[in-house]
Amino acid sequence: MSYLSIEFGLLFIAFFALYWGCRLSPKIQNGLLLVSSYLIVGSYSWQFALILFIYTCVIYLFSLLIAASKCHAKRWLVLGLCVSIINLALFKYFDFFRYELQYLFNLLNFPILLPAITLLIPIGISFYTFHSVSYLVSVKKKEFPVAKFWDFALFLSFFPSIIAGPINRAKDFLPQINVAQPREILEPFRAFTLLIFAVIKVYCVGGLISEHWVKPIFANPLEFSVIDLLVGLYGYAMQIYLNFSGYTDLVTGIALLLGFRLPINFNLPYLALNLRDFWGRWHISLSRWIRDYIYIPLGGNRRGLVQTQINVMLAMLLSGLWHGAGINFIIWGAFHGIGIVVLNIGDRYLGKDWITRRSPTVARLLTWHYVCFTWLFFYCESLPDALEYLTALVHNFSIQPLYAGDFLVICFIYFSYPMCKNFTQWFIIQLTRIPHIFLPFVFICILWMVIYIAPSGMPNFIYANF
Structure with missing residues (x-):
């Protein structure tokens, strides 16, 4: 269900x-x-x-x-x-x-x-x-x-x-x-805000991105231009974020209504300036679990530079394997491990956050594109499928793009993304200003609009597969 x-x-x-x-x-x-x-x-x-x-x-x-x-x-x-x-x-x-x-x-x-x-x-x-x-x-x-x-x-x-x-x-x-005193509903306005955001993210926006960009492009990558293929990659990066963070919003809201608090799981991951920063913002509960129960028991960074990088690789490979029993997930974890190892070595010999200190924008763009590249292996069911997409990505420069306008839309979304930083708190404040008697009508109107705009069918939670 x-x-x-x-x-x-x-x-x-x-x-x-x-x-x-x-x-x-x-x-x-x-x-x-x-x-x-x-x-x-x-x-x-x-x-x-x-x-x-x-x-x-x-x-x-x-x-x-x-x-x-x-x-x-x-x-x-x-x-x-x-x-x-x-x-x-x-x-x-x-x-x-x-x-x-x-x-x-x-x-x-x-x-x-x-x-x-x-x-x-x-x-x-x-x-x-x-x-x-x-x-x-x-x-x-x-x-x-x-x-x-x-x-x-x-x-x-x-x-x-x-x-x-x-x-x-x-x-x-x-x-x-194990509590003795009666529970209370926790932060009801925040709970309902998270429920609304969850429906919008997963049911509406994520569903539309999947239907119009991700599925058609990934289905036949050899038929599309490089611009179109980038739209597919960028689109999937957005879809998986909306889907998973939307699910987290949903269950966090439900838990608050039941008197429980769940840990924060996302913190604007695509604002990350490097891969370490990304894993401090994406699936935070998993990142910290891997750190505390795999990376640190292996020795963490206490046994020298070389052993630290080995520990990083082992932790990320296990992270990839946890996501799925397939070679693509292992490759996905390996690429994240390699990226963090390169980052650690750069910090050691070029100075910590060498790129970020010179240009945060460049650092963020590099991180975004690297993460998008790794999502390719996450989405594709087999290694040949991923290699086919990569082949098209480096060869299909002569094909006329069909999604040029959509590419500009994604660029606009990406660069306006930092403006969403305080949007949740702003929305909660607006809800508190509405008379309580009208709140059910507000929720019903929002849900009706979402259902009307969203594609048909019930979206799946991607991370339920893991």
């Missing part, structure tokens, strides 16, 4: 009334959240809900063992993390690695035949795996005592963030579950 569907909207309104009807009992509210979360996961497949529950029980058992053990806590932590990774690898990467290993065995003439098993990827498995890792590590560090089982089950299954994030940290989110 899409969170943008009318069915979900009606069900959420009914759930919202029931949820706040139990305001005096946070435990009952938690129970309602837990049941609804499992029903949403189960709406995709009852097996997904069962897998999530079994996984929850196993990880919770490891947390008990970690907390109870004085001498072997680290061993239980390592074993628990291995179980989490194996579970993720089995469901998400088995087929990919089976194919690659089988190819290697055949190449080496090894008489080994790996079993062909078709496994459906449980919805949200990447996100609840990351949540569980943060929980186990926090228990090991004694940042808090072992949570109550049902609180932990809600932490892993919380429906606003289980489908496509953002990634919650146990030490930040569990205290919001």
